[in-house]
Amino acid sequence: xxxxxxxxxxxxxxxxxxxNKSAQLPKTGMAVVxxxxxxxxxxxxNMNSAPDGSTPSALFTLSNLNAxxxxxxxxxxxDDPHAHPSRVWLAEFLIGKTVKFECHRSTxxxxxxxxYAQPRTPQEKxxxxxxxxxxxxxxxxxxxxxxxxxxxxxEEELVTELEAAQATAKAAGLGLWSGAGLVRxxxxxxxxxxxxxxxxxxxxxxxxxxxxxxxxxxxxxxSVLEDGxxxxxxxxxxxxxxxxxxxxxxYGGHAKHFVDLRILNRQLSVxxxxxxxxxxxxxxxxxxxxxxxxxxxxxLKAGLAxxxxxxxxxxxxxxxxxxxxxEAAAKGQKVNMWRTYVKPTIEGVAETNGSVxxxxxxxxxxxxxxxxxxxxxxxxxxxxxxxxxxxxxxNERTRKPDEPYAYECKxxxxxxxxxxxxxxxxxxxxxxxxxxAGPDGTQKAEKRKFATVLxxxxxxxxxxxxx
Numbered sequence: 001x002x003x004x005x006x007x008x009x010x011x012x013x014x015x016x017x018x019x020n021k022s023a024q025l026p027k028t029g030m031a032v033v034x035x036x037x038x039x040x041x042x043x044x045x046n047m048n049s050a051p052d053g054s055t056p057s058a059l060f061t062l063s064n065l066n067a068x069x070x071x072x073x074x075x076x077x078x079d080d081p082h083a084h085p086s087r088v089w090l091a092e093f094l095i096g097k098t099v100k101f102e103c104h105r106s107t108x109x110x111x112x113x114x115x116y117a118q119p120r121t122p123q124e125k126x127x128x129x130x131x132x133x134x135x136x137x138x139x140x141x142x143x144x145x146x147x148x149x150x151x152x153x154x155e156e157e158l159v160t161e162l163e164a165a166q167a168t169a170k171a172a173g174l175g176l177w178s179g180a181g182l183v184r185x186x187x188x189x190x191x192x193x194x195x196x197x198x199x200x201x202x203x204x205x206x207x208x209x210x211x212x213x214x215x216x217x218x219x220x221x222x223s224v225l226e227d228g229x230x231x232x233x234x235x236x237x238x239x240x241x242x243x244x245x246x247x248x249x250x251y252g253g254h255a256k257h258f259v260d261l262r263i264l265n266r267q268l269s270v271x272x273x274x275x276x277x278x279x280x281x282x283x284x285x286x287x288x289x290x291x292x293x294x295x296x297x298x299x300l301k302a303g304l305a306x307x308x309x310x311x312x313x314x315x316x317x318x319x320x321x322x323x324x325x326x327e328a329a330a331k332g333q334k335v336n337m338w339r340t341y342v343k344p345t346i347e348g349v350a351e352t353n354g355s356v357x358x359x360x361x362x363x364x365x366x367x368x369x370x371x372x373x374x375x376x377x378x379x380x381x382x383x384x385x386x387x388x389x390x391x392x393x394x395n396e397r398t399r400k401p402d403e404p405y406a407y408e409c410k411x412x413x414x415x416x417x418x419x420x421x422x423x424x425x426x427x428x429x430x431x432x433x434x435x436x437a438g439p440d441g442t443q444k445a446e447k448r449k450f451a452t453v454l455x456x457x458x459x460x461x462x463x464x465x466x467x
Contacts (some may be wrong), residue, residue, distance in 0.1 A: 023056035025111050028102050031058075033094040033115075036265045039067025039086030039138050040130075042094060042115070044101060045260075059110035060101060062130040064162055067139040068176065071186065081181025084232075086138040088210075091265045093117065093129070100126060114158070128161070135165035137175020186223075189235035190281040198230050199272040199284055206269040206289060209237075214264055217244025217255025217304055218296070219283065225267060238283040240273050241315050241323045242296040243308035251337045255304035263288070263295060273314040285311050287319075300326035303335030317389045318466055324387040347447070350426050354381065356417040356455075362390025362409030362465070365417065365453065367424060385462040386427040386450040409465060416461055423454040 023046065025031075034045035034057055045057040068080035070087060100116040116126035133139045141162045170177045189195050209222040218239040224230045245252035270286040288295050299305035300323060307327050312320050331338045357374075358366040363385045372379050391403035393410065431445040453461050 023058045025058050025060075025101065025103050025106075028100065030098055030100055032098055032261070033096065034260055034264065036087060036091040036095055038070055039083065039090050039133065040065045041067075041110075042090070044099075060115070061110055061112050062133070062139075063104050063112045063114060064142050064159060065130045065133065065139045066142045067133070068181070071184070078186075079183045081183055082138070082176045084182055084184050085175070086133075088267075089136065089138050090129075090133065091210075092267070093132070095265045096261060099129070128158075130158075131161050131165045134162050135168055137169035137172075137177050140176065141166045184232040187230065187233040189233065189284075193230065193233065195235055195275045195282050195284045198224075198233065198235060199275055201228070201230060202272045204271065206271050208267060208269050210267050211263045211265060214256055214259050216247050216252055217259050217299055218242050220259075220263070222270070236281055236283040237270065237288075238276060238285050238311065239296050239299075240285045240287050241308060241312040241320065242299055242305040243311075244299060244305040245337065251304055254336065255299060258299065258302060258304055259295065262298075263290065273311075276311070285314055287315070294322070297322050297326045301330055301335075303330040303333075303338050306337075312389075317391060320389050321387055321466060328387075344428065346426050346429055346449070348426075352381070352424050353421065354424065355419065355421055359410055359414040359418060361393055362406060362413055363388055363462070365413075367422065370421075381424070381449070383424055383426075383449050383451045383453065385465075386452055388462045388466060390465065413461065413465060416458060416464065417453070417455050420455050424451045425454075426451045 023044070025044070031044035031046070033042050035043040037043065037059075041059065041061045043057050044060050067086045067090075068083035070083045071077040071079040094115070094117060097117065099118075101111075101113060102116075103111045103113040105112050115129040117129055117132075119126050130139075134141055141159075169175060173179070175181075187193055189198070208225040210225055211220050212223055212234070213221040215221070215236075220237045220239075222235060222237045224233045224235075244255035247253055247256050269289045271289070272284055272286045274285045275282050276285060296305070300307065307320075307323050312323065315323075330336070331341050331343070334341055352367075352369050354367040354369040354372075356365050357368050357380060360366060360382075365383050365385075366377075366380045367383055368374055368380055374380075390409045390413075391406035393406045394400045394402040426449045428450050429447050430450060432448045433445045435444045455461055458464055
């Protein structure tokens with residue numbers, strides 16, 4: 001077991017470890033609030049994960065306090081009045097922050113005691129979280145009936161302070177004492193609504209959500225925080241453009257720990273880009289907006305995820321560039337899941353000069369190498385621009401329309417390169433499937449070269465198109 005940062009040598013009897021993620025708490029110490037389960041219960045954790053990616057953690061409930069109970073859509077239970085605002089307040093106040101804890105007693109599955117948050121100014125004392133909650137009307141004081149077993153008698157001053165704080169909230173009509181406590185009408189994706197309907201309702205705008213649970217580094221359970229037909233609806237979100245290992249796989253635990261510390265129980269916004277087909281509950285695919293950056297890109301930089309071609313296609317052409325650059329950087333530095341990565345060898349020459357014969361799409365060219373006599377298309381080199389994706393042209397046979405600016409992109413590239421000398425540096429190769437799937441479900445594939453193409457004084461034509 002890993003212990004939290006200890007500030008006292010006296011340790012109360014600890015709950016037995018149920019798995020390798022259980023943590024033994026000393027009587028007092030410092031820890032990080034990893035999750036907020038209700039208005040009076042949190043999960044305390046070490047800041048650093050164990051070598052296997054697990055995060056030692058402990059369930060901690062505030063002593064002498066009762067927060068309203070949350071309902072669960074899956075079980076068909078409803079909230080107590082004000083349960084949701086109580087939890088949201090505690091999450092905003094504590095999530096991801098370092099707190100001081102004092103353990104009064106423990107049971108087989110949790111600890112009970114006090115939490116102290118950082119003071120607002122250096123001159124003030126640390127904030128007693130229970131007192132702060134009671135003073136704002138987010139919880140009620142639980143009468144103390146004496147301690148038994150391994151419980152320690154809480155200080156009388158604390159109980160008196162809690163009751164005084166509750167009296168203040170009552171007099172001001174705050175929170176639970178306002179007489180108008182919120183009770184959520186929860187909906188479950190796949191049961192009360194389809195994810196595709198939620199995606200269509202969003203209309204491409206950013207939607208405020210709370211991250212309720214992280215299944216792994218790139219799949220989360222979320223609830224909608226905005227008013228409207230999907231208020232408090234629960235759904236599964238797949239992060240667009242990236243895929244992390246499952247928790248049981250190598251570095252899957254590290255990826256989950258990475259996102260737990262940054263997004264779990266936080267109010268963030270998402271932009272839906274589509275949904276994935278699934279036999280049961282299809283996840284919504286979305287970009288998650290974080291005040292400090294793009295979580296998908298940060299996972300790629302840390303070597304805890306790879307670019308997902310399946311969902312990267314749902315992103316805009318310019319958005320994918322940062323994803324591929326982040327993945328390439330992690331591969332080059334051999335970070336985490338890329339620690340044994342070996343750059344694939346490229347068939348044929350890595351660099352060549354030639355003239356551009358044809359522009360196939362906004363990112364794919366046919367090039368005749370210098371010194372090669374043209375006597376058929378077999379002599380042409382088919383190259384796609386590395387690390388970018390142009391808007392796709394439509395298909396008359398399937399009646400699929402052009403993506404916006406597909407024609408303009410192809411025409412701009414044609415004006416820049418057709419008939420001109422170029423230098424081609426192959427960066428990587430990839431199997432590109434084409435044609436209908438066979439009886440066994442497989443498709444034919446061609447090995448396509450992806451390269452940096454330089455033309456005259458313009459430099460990298462891919463950069464020109466992006467800019």
